[in-house]
Amino acid sequence: MAGSMKDIKLRIKSVExxxxxxxxxxxxxxxxxxxxxLRVEKSRPCFEVLHQTLADIAASNTDFSSVYTVVRPVKRTCYVVIAGDRGLAGGYNANVFKAAAAHMQGRDCCVLPVGKKALEHYQRQNVEILSKEFHEAEDVSVGHCFTMARMLAKGFLDGEYDEVYVVYTNFVSMLTQTPAVLRLLPLNAPKRPEPGPHQLILYEPDCESVYNAIVPEYLAGLVYGALCESVASEMGARRTAMDAASKNAGEMIETLSLHYNRARQAAITQEITEIVAGGEA
Structure with missing residues (x-):
């Protein structure tokens, strides 16, 4: 009995x-x-301004065309997969990889991993990796996002891949984070200007050159926005997981304390019985 009480006490200390x-x-x-x-909220205005600028350039020119909007037969696809640097975040990393695997199914693809878990996962899967430079998601800055965007745009223009997607986790609330897949390239075809008189804007040297120069900046904004959403989602998932773990530990301590008190009471009762029996003898 004493040994059992000692084991319970050690277990309680361990759980504490x-x-x-x-x-x-x-x-x-x-x-x-x-x-x-805060970083998510600050990143959104930049993306919205770039998006509106691209839309204005396309809408204000009747003969607009760009290599970034051309949809060609898909032979190879590139995925930017943003995951965490550490575990203990519930199903955060697993949900991202599951969403990416479902979208990659049946495709010839390569991956640009962001985050240590993403790099380790795709190394185990023997998937072609474009770069290992961004293996720490928390350390990826705006400058790194511009580097990624230029790399992705160059590969798309060179024909190394025909589509580019980013797989990330959308931060909905403190308790809800949903994995998402967003197409980066090719860009959606711009809306043609409506018939009738409308304002024309003159771009130098031409609208296509200006549009193509802005696209990498726009892609960097999308990647940075997805990264901010993912980092916030990881922290939210880890906070929820650790809160649940703390509550479970508290419940376990209560149960073990109850078992300890019962064992202690049984030991005292046994001692009293032995004393009484000895006195009667």
């Missing part, structure tokens, strides 16, 4: 230590989540 770790990780994730949400 684990609970302290999960509580600390929850607080760290909550702190990082606030910064990540």
């Amino acid at each position: 230590s684990t609970m302290q770790i999960t509580k600390a990780m929850e607080l760290v994730a909550s702190s990082k989540l606030r910064h990540a949400k």
Whole structure:
């Protein structure tokens, strides 16, 4: 009985230590989540301005055309997969890989992984990797996103791949994060201007050159926005997972304490019975 009580007490101490770790990780994730949400909010205006500029260029020219809007037969596809750097975030990484695998099925593809987990996953899958430079998602900056965008645009223009997608996690709320697949290239065909008089804008040297110069900036904005959403989603998922782990640890401590008290009560009762029996003898 004494051995059993000692084992329960050691188990309680072990669970309490684990609970302290999960509580600390929850607080760290909550702190990082606030910064990540601010970064998401700040990244959206840049993307909206670039998107509106591209739409204005296309809509204000009747004979507009661009190599970035040409849809060609798909022989090869490139995926930018954004995952986390660490685990302990519930199903965050697994859901991203599941969404990417479903979209990649039956396609000849290559991957540009962002995040340590993404790099490790596709190395195990023996999938062709374009670059290992962006293996730390938290350290990827706006400059790195421009580097990625130029790399993707050059590969698309050179015919190395015919489509480019980004797989990321959309931050809906603190409790909800949904994986998403967004096509980067080719861009959607611009809307033709409506019949009738409309304002024409003169671009130098021409509208197509200006449009093609802006596209890499636009792609960088999309990648950076997806990265900000993913980082915020990872922090939200980790905070939720650590909160659930802390609650489970608390429930486990209560159950073990109940077992310990019962064992202690049984030991005391047995001692009293032995004393009484000895006295009667």
